[in-house]
Amino acid sequence: MAESARETRVLLVTMCVGYFLVLLDVTAMNVAVPRIGAEFAVGGGPLAWVVTGYSVPFAALLLVAGATGDRIGHRPMVRAGLAVFGVASLGCALAPGVGWLIAARAVQGGGAALLLPGTLAVIAAAYPDPGARAKAIGLWAAIGGLALPAGPVLCGFLVTAAGWRSVFWLNLPIVVAASVVAAAVLPRDGGDRSRRPDWLGAVLGTACLGLLVAGVAESAWPIVALAVAATAVFVVIERRAREPMLPLALFRDRHFVLPNLGGLVMNGATLGMMFLMTLYLQDVRGLDPLHSGLAILPECLPLVLIPPFAGTLIARFGATTIATFGLAGTAAGIALLTFADATTPYVALLPALALWGIGLGTLTPALVSGAVSAVPPDRGGLASAVNNTARQSGGALGTAAAAALAGPVAGAGFLAGFRLTALAAATICAATAVATGLSAVASRRAAVAAS
Secondary structure (H helix, E strand, O other), X not given: OOOOHHHHHHHHHHHHHHHHHHHHHHHHHHHHHHHHHHHHOOOOHHHHHHHHHHHHHHHHHHHHHHHHHHHHOHHHHHHHHHHHHHHHHHHHHOOOOHHHHHHHHHHHHHHHHHHHHHHHHHHHHHOOOHXXXXXXXXXXXXXXXXXXXXXXXXXHHHXXXXXXXXXXXXHHHHHHHHHHHHHHHOOOOOOOOOOOOOHHHHHHHHHHHHHHHHHHHOOOHHHHHHHHHHHHHHHHHHHHOOOOOOOHHHHHOHHHHHHHHHHHHHHHHHHHHHHHHHHHHHHHOOOOHHHHHHHOHHHHOHHHHOHHHHHHHHHHHOHHHHHHHHHHHHHHHHHHHHHOOOOXXXXXXXXXXXXXXXXXXXXXXXXXXXXXXXXXXXXXXXHHHHHHHHHHHHXXXXXXXXXXXXXXXXXXXXXXXXXXXXXXXXXXXHHHHHHHHHHHHHHHHHHHHHO
């Protein structure tokens, strides 16, 4: 624990900065991909991999990174995560081609996975008082949420002013400053050496997700079939592992399954459509990166403004009910994008973006709360990690699927593919809303019967 109140505050700010960087690089690249595609003369699948190359290792390694931090202590994990993230950012900034850039993004995603679980664990340990801890975690979550609207706008400004590489150059001084401060104030915790990280599960989980994303992005069904086979092996291994990375017994409870399914669907629909929205705004509508980032703000701002008030709604109506309305709002907003064409006035897009954003703003805290509430208190950290993994996996798959459905932006069928993707995303969100709503009704009936 930090030795003084001042050090504790510095520690909190440093962990929040780390979390902000991790989430910033999830969304920032969406605004930059048209310029990257123009420089390297690529589109479609390769451009999608610039985004998903970060998300796949990020999603696949989160659970094992958290478990490793519990074992060896979170101080070395946070410092290693910052170092890997910084070196990979340098590699991205210097990338001579798209292959190099994708590889560096993958390493960057691995660094993010090392860093993220430790930021929350360090904050929780630094604030033993429950009230102070809740406030500290609230600040951590709010700053993370701020990364979502900041990503498109900040990246748009940088790309317009100095090119897409400037996004990665910006990371470097922030990482260096955070690393220096972290070395000074991070507490030394020995961890629990009796815990054993599930390395085999981590390798298989990464392979499953990577193969599935690759197969979807390239419409290569043999690769998808290989991913399914690898997933079956993963399930067998996890069932037999003494300390599995992903305890499958948790998925016998629909109250745990539905929030994680909702997280996967939410990020899949949102990040997939955000990838296409950037291409639509820049390559079809002719906006520069800054103005395209500003155009997306009505969808991103509710993610910052609504969550502080969502807790009251969740406490009153229940996480499942609020998640149902969030999924329905998300579905409605994305569905309105099926009417977009090359000449649609921007003002006509505002209802779609606003509904989409309001749905997401209520949905995110409800899904996390639902996943954590569905398990015993001593499994809350694991439940949060699983929910994060589901969301990042959904983002990778959604981006790959969107790129495959829409095709090259220069092609005549891009707008038709854009509308088809919006219809598919809205339909999946609506179907998940129905399943979640039925679960809420069943739970309410069971509570009435029990009383």
